[in-house]
Amino acid sequence: MAKKPVGPVRRAFAPWENPQSVPFIEFRNVTKRFGDFVAVNNLSLKIYEREFFALLGGSGCGKTTMMRMLAGFETPTEGEIFLDGQSLAGVPPYRRPANMMFQSYALFPHMSVEANIAFGLKQDGMAKDKMAERVAEMLRLTKLEKFARRKPHQLSGGQRQRVALARSLAKRPKVLLLDEPLGALDRKLREETQFELMNLQEELKMTFLVVTHDQEEAMTMADRIAVMDAGEIIQVATPGEIYEMPNSRFVADFIGDINLIEARVVAKVEGGTLLRAVDGWGGFDIDTIQETSAAVGDTVWYAIRPEKMQIEVGQAGPPAVNTVGAEVWDIAYLGDVSIYHSRLGDAQTLRSTVANRTRLVERPIAWDDHVVLCWARDAGVILTA
């Protein structure tokens, strides 16, 4: 069987796949230590022009330090950062062609919205009429015309966020840095703003680097995501690849829901691998289309997303590949989908989600039902790390 590509194939914008592309921002072996604490550990990263790039990770993973080094508020202990081919070593923050939108927004409380937006332009000594024009444009872009003369404390959280955005965009920086840009907004507003940001980025043709702990935010907006943990980048890939082809248990677990089944390599064949779940998991067979570097007999993890598992009521028949019998333990009805936690023989559970396509009040699957879970050969990935 021919190898079938997994994940999105057609991409309009993918400079990272072309070895000829010149990176716009490059971290070269950057390390940052605060005393004994290593915030960023020998990290290299390339970001391309007009890319919407997300640094994703939990608190203390070093993502904010990366951004602050790029903005110039921290100096790398080792290594170098390049922007548009220029080394940033020794360049103070006020001479860097990058602007930042702060997590706290950092609006100047003693200045009006207009003055806040004009602040950066004034530092460049822009002519008065040109400046007024640019400020008006930014106000229009962020729908803040009505609030031009207000002070920041007279604005709501969403409006403040837009002022912060307008101020950081006003100078048309080569790179816009966004530190948890939507953290303080409520859910509805956050979704709206996500799309607004994406449209803005496309319209202004800028490079955006966003730091976030919110995987949904990163998945929605970014062209590529770097998942970080403890000062290291674990995986850099498109949202689709991160989700469908995580390279480690950490990434698989960090992004979305996933079942991690401990299994042993039984056989390696052309274009696939045969696994067998370990005894704790009930010992069923798993067939995959993925070749692995692990040797026969090695323990690996088979990672499969809940929505890629089918669940049906019934007793398990004779053992079959990618099929396992279980008992429904927990059901969560979320409206659009239902989540089923099914128990295998011992204390292990598998999660599966089913889209609620029909308006049935009564669901066909109930607690303690015997169910059969099955999945396709290409549904999961083998993880060795």
Added chain:
Amino acid sequence: MRTGPSWFNVTSIVLGFAFLYLPILILVVFSFNESRLVTVWGGFSTKWYVALLNNDQLLESAFVSLRVAFLSATLATVLGTMAALVLVRIGRFRGRTLFSGMIYAPLVMPEIILGLSFLLLFVAIDQPRGFWTIIISHTTFAMCFVAVVVQSRLVGFDRSLEEAALDLGCPPARTFFVITLPLILPGVIAGWMLAFTLSLDDLVISSFTTGPGATTLPMKIYSQVRLGVTPEINAACTILVGIVTVAVVIASLATRRQEMRRERDERRAAAATG
């Protein structure tokens, strides 16, 4: 059921305020005394205020005091603000505890010791004493009060505001003047006013560091009182009390109004968001 304040509380308040304000009240009342005898009431009159205006010596010393207070408060504010910035901003450095302790030492140091050490210093460097030596000594002791006041304002200051200014292309020095200073200005002004009043009423340190031709108002009053209290002195003191009271009331009203406006705006913004 609502009960009034207990007799104990009422007594405490009355006694407390009496201790604080009775002497001043008596001084104010007797400054309007017709009689020359300080302790005997002879009817209402403003003649001592008129006499005060004609007392060139007293006015002269008042003018010296105001100049000293203005200059030393300004110098102390600059130095004190700088010290506060260093203490708050530059995290840990070798000798930080020592430095901050030394800044605050004059707060608790007996004035007489401060005065004496200034005298010894000026004698040692052979500096003739007068107007400028008073200013130097007042600057020194007022500076630590300014540092304390400004520091409290700086502790709540959001550093990302300065970072935002830098990020938008504003060099550090300009950032201080257009972002930091305007935002800590209430603290700086409060520090200046504190330094001003401290300098205005200082007697002990001035006495040690003064020289010919530089007599401050408290020194003048003190020397005149030794010859007997006149209602003229009462009048001078009443004016002094009046100036200080008005300044303090204006300052506190201004901050209160600002706070109230801010709160109202915030409520309105919150309501508008829904």
